[in-house]
Amino acid sequence: MNEALWALGRGTGVVALALFTMSVLLGILTRSGRPLFGLPRFALTLVHRNVALLATAFLAVHLVTLLGDSYAQLRLVDFVVPFLGAYKPFWLGLGTVAVDLLIAVVLTSPERASVGVRVFRAVHWLTYLIWPVALLHGIGNGTDAGAGWFIAFAVVCAVAVLSALLWRLTGGFAPLGSVRADLTQGDQNRTDPKRTDPNRVERNR
Amino acid sequence: MTAPRSLLHIDWTACDGRGLCTEILPELLARDDWGYPLARTRGAGSDVPVQERLLDAASEAVALCPRQALRLVLGT
Numbered sequence: 547m548n549e550a551l552w553a554l555g556r557g558t559g560v561v562a563l564a565l566f567t568m569s570v571l572l573g574i575l576t577r578s579g580r581p582l583f584g585l586p587r588f589a590l591t592l593v594h595r596n597v598a599l600l601a602t603a604f605l606a607v608h609l610v611t612l613l614g615d616s617y618a619q620l621r622l623v624d625f626v627v628p629f630l631g632a633y634k635p636f637w638l639g640l641g642t643v644a645v646d647l648l649i650a651v652v653l654t655s656p657e658r659a660s661v662g663v664r665v666f667r668a669v670h671w672l673t674y675l676i677w678p679v680a681l682l683h684g685i686g687n688g689t690d691a692g693a694g695w696f697i698a699f700a701v702v703c704a705v706a707v708l709s710a711l712l713w714r715l716t717g718g719f720a721p722l723g724s725v726r727a728d729l730t731q732g733d734q735n736r737t738d739p740k741r742t743d744p745n746r747v748e749r750n751r
Numbered sequence: 752m753t754a755p756r757s758l759l760h761i762d763w764t765a766c767d768g769r770g771l772c773t774e775i776l777p778e779l780l781a782r783d784d785w786g787y788p789l790a791r792t793r794g795a796g797s798d799v800p801v802q803e804r805l806l807d808a809a810s811e812a813v814a815l816c817p818r819q820a821l822r823l824v825l826g827t
């Protein structure tokens with residue numbers, strides 16, 4: 547039985563990482579304000595959210611199934627407080643850190659209306675930290691980390707997220723109406739969009 | 752007089768022209784050249800009248816706006 551739980555624990559960990567990777571890609575796409583494959587923007591936002599929640603569900607199974615693992619010797623405190631683990635405490639701790647930060651993201655995101663857009667965005671930036679921390683945890687802690695398929699999987703995920711991130715940082719990222727620079731310039735020009743300079747989009751990426 | 756209308760209020764200082772609302776409410780909102788929503792009702796400015804049957808769609812738009820720039824003021 548323990549063997550089966552162990553396999554399930556590893557499998558759900560890999561699936562969670564795959565889904566979180568997709569969620570980050572979809573989040574960046576959502577942020578770009580572009581539709582994809584004929585899916586409208588509002589639908590992409592919903593897909594982004596649902597993939598994130600599905601990933602979180604897999605992550606929950608990942609934690610619970612490994613709780614009984616004789617090798618990892620997890621205690622409940624290891625789910626919340628990092629670096630106390632009995633086995634590979636550093637790599638395990640990274641997983642705990644990712645879970646803690648993720649809880650903040652998952653609690654604030656659907657509650658955007660009550661926490662406010664500032665808090666939502668500040669907490670949501672954590673996802674850029676969560677993702678690499680979770681990947682490192684998988685590589686450092688995982689039994690499968692040395693396996694060829696896992697290395698290939700990790701490389702594909704990393705290349706996908708890094709490319710999306712680079713795209714996120716380039717000028718052509720948001721095609722229309724990005725007011726990123728206005729956030730630092732103050733709010734002049736904002737009351738009447740008609741009054742703003744059309745070239746603004748190019749200049750301010 | 753006409754029955755009191757519900758209004759969809761657009762906060763221009765918050766809006767980033769991402770165009771989710773114009774997709775959800777194409778009957779009410781068009782997109783200008785910079786992606787910002789424009790009321791199809793002439794002269795509506797930032798308070799767009801919402802017909803009864805579009806109220807659900809309008810609340811959806813309020814919930815999904817990434818900048819929380821929309822507010823629905825229900826007519827009673």
Ligand code: HEM
Nearest residue numbers: 566569570573574576577595598599651652655656673817
């Ligand atoms: C749980 C429910 C979640 C909801 C409702 C949600 C919602 C959103 C929304 C509305 C945006 C667009 C923000 C904007 O346009 O300003 C966004 C962006 C994003 N999301 Fe999520 N999200 C959730 C969870 C997650 C999770 C778990 C991750 C990653 C593991 C994630 C990663 C991202 C990323 C990377 C962006 C782009 C951020 C940026 O560059 O500005 N999200 N999310």
Ligand code: SF4
Nearest residue numbers: 766767769770772816
């Ligand atoms: S969804 Fe919100 S940010 Fe996007 S265009 Fe509409 S009001 Fe502006």
